[in-house]
Amino acid sequence: MTMEQPAGDLLKRTGLRSTAQRRAVLTALQGHPHSTAADLETRIGADRAEAGGLSRQGLYNVLEDLAKAQLVRCIEPAGSPARYELRVGDNHHHLVCRRCGLIEDVDCSVGAAPCLTPGDDRGFVVDEAEITWWGLCAECRRATVEQ
The missing domain is CATH 3.30.1490.190 (Ferric-uptake regulator, C-terminal dimerisarion domain)
Structure with missing residues (x-):
């Protein structure tokens, strides 16, 4: 995702609804490749209200949806929590x-x-x-x- 491709546009292009939670996760990943869910939760934390009150389980659900839509890639290095990136x-x-x-x-x-x-x-x-x-x-x- 680039600044020229806002999160909402990417979501619509893949057929996913452009929800505040999905936009927040995509935006939190921008410029922060290989982020863990905990990293994303911290980054989104300050804007939790703008992210539609995204819970931890909600975050995992969004990450799964984005990975299935091939908007994010999940890597799992041995001994490390799953990491997410926009480079797909x-x-x-x-x-x-x-x-x-x-x-x-x-x-x-x-x-x-x-x-x-x-x-x-x-x-x-x-x-x-x-x-x-x-x-x-x-x-x-x-x-x-x-x-």
Whole structure:
């Protein structure tokens, strides 16, 4: 979602009703990729009245609706709560820092989805590959060397 595409327009384009709750979640995700539901709840908290009194369960329901409509992508790095981002449909991957939890997007290196193919697809039609690389980010690596 970009500033040129307001949340209400995106919702209408996908056939979802443009509710205050859905608009609030999309707006809270803007500029904050890889947000947890708790992050979103905090970000929306100040505007809870404008968000139609969005409850925690309501937030999860909205996130599920937005993911089904492919307006948000949910990733679930091991040992981390589910994370949500607006970057959808391009089959990108992620780098995750083992120490601080920083998550960075990595473009698909091969080109078109699914980017990678299994050696034996066992009859599946593969349309997406989800890759997570784990390591230490530059800042955590620097901190480790300085210790």
